[in-house]
Amino acid sequence: MANDVPDNPTRSLKDRGAISNLAGRFVDQVSSRECDGWETLLEPVERIETVAIEEKAKSIIATNQSPDIPFSQSINAYRGCEHGCVYCYARPAHAYMDLSPGLDFETRLFYKPNAVELLESTLRKKTYRCSPIAMGTNTDPYQPLEKDKQITRRILETLQRYRHPVTIVTKSQLILRDLPILAEMAQDNLAHVGISVTTLDNALKRKLEPRTAGPGARLRTIEALAHAGIPTAVMAAPMIPALNDSELEQILTRAHSAGAIHAAYILLRLPYEVAPLFRQWLAEHYPQRAEHVMSLVQQSRGGKDNQTAFGQRQRGTGVFAQLLQQRFRITCRKLGLNVRKLDLDCSEFTLPPQSGEQQSLF
Structure with a gap:
């Protein structure tokens, strides 16, 4: 397998x-490292380097019609995410690349260098209809690779x-x-941000989301x-029963004190390969x-590890899920969160002149 990492769990690797x-669900054959009694010959894997792979995308804006998702368009400049959040629902996508949703997902990353060209081409189509584009819906647009590639930055400049x-x-x-780009766009009601x-x-945090900013840094970012x-x-997400759900009220309170005006939460989702990976982690x-x-x-997911039905996959069902939802609503009401709607303005969308085009005098 890629990176010579075992399929069977051994112990956690640093960061x-x-x-x-x-192995992903589409793999016909798998290999694993096994101990035959000669322990000194089986060297432990101490560290896996991150590999960035160029992917020439054919399109850049993904669309959806899901009734429980608050956006119809999204952009993901990267596949895989070095943040390494073990619960990430995007992990199964790596199986379509014949890679593991496990360690491959956080060490073998794909970036799309032609993202801006594809975006401009799409925005200039006569059939294009403007609606807010969501970023960070699959993998984090500001994961460490962005510092070098700056694809998210160039996408933002284009949207501006x-x-x-x-x-x-x-x-x-x-x-x-x-911040300067987002602040200018926000003045014209063209941008808003959610911090998880x-x-x-x-x-x-260090176990659950090993290569992410600490809680204090995120509050300072808000x-x-x-x-x-x-x-x-x-975004208080995901809420994991008996692990971090007791923090819900404190997270909302601290974020509100930092300046957040809106809040959301998602109950832990464990689709496809994420479920066994999360069980290994636990x-x-x-x-x-x-x-x-x-x-x-499972009590919150109809007796299963995961629930896919619209209206249930984000919140769950059962007593625990209902109590979590009530706690969220009560806390938001006390703090004054979610009073103001975060609707963005699509009426300002315009096509800027391209190089060589003659501009109108009027």
């Missing part, structure tokens, strides 16, 4: 979320020229690099964005709590 390179509305969700402080705050516990006049939301880091966590997850 990585997944425990193994669990076209006066096209955009929404962003991220865990990264790197978004502050683009999963936990306020640094120790849990503060900086809000201070610049950018409508900012806190067994490694929280063995005494693992059975209880998964029991509550």
Whole structure:
């Protein structure tokens, strides 16, 4: 398998979320490292380097008609994510690349260097109809690779020229690099941002989301964005039963104090390969709590690890899910969150002149 990492779990690797390179569901044959008693011959894997792979995309804007997703268009400049969040629902997409949704997902990353060219081509089509473009819906647009590739930055600059509305969700402080662009767009109601705050516990963060900014840094990012006049939301997601759900009220309160005006949450989702990867992670880091966590997850997912029905996949069902929803609503009401709608303006969309085009005198 890629990176010579075992399919079967051994132990966690430093700064990585997944425990193994669990095979994707489309793989016919798998290989694994096995111990035959000569332990000294089986060298442990201590570190896996990140590999960036160029992908020439054929299109850049993805569309959806899902009734429980608040956007119809999205852009993902990267496949895979070095943040390594073990629960990430985007992990199964790596199986379509004949790679593992496990460690491959966070170490073998794809970037799209032609993203801006494709975006401009799409925006200039006569059939194009403007609606907000969401970024950060699959993998984080400000993951570490963005610092070098700057694809997200160039996409934002393009959307600003076209006066096209955009929404962003991220865990990264790197978004502050683009604060001037976002602040200018926000003045014209063309941008708002969501910062994901999963936990306020640094120790849990390091295990759950190993290569992400710490909780304090994320709250400071909310503060900086809000201070610049950018409508900012806190995304308390995912809420994991018996692991971080007890923090819900505190996360919302701290984010509101930092300047967040909107909030959302999602109950843990475990689609396809994410479920066994998460179970491996629980067994490694929280063995005494693992059975209880998964029991509550299944109680909230109709007796299964995952629930895919619209209207249920984000919130879950059952007593635990209902109590979580009530806690969220009560806290938001007390804090005054979600009072103002974050609707962006699509009427300002315009096609800027291209090089060589004659501009109108009027």
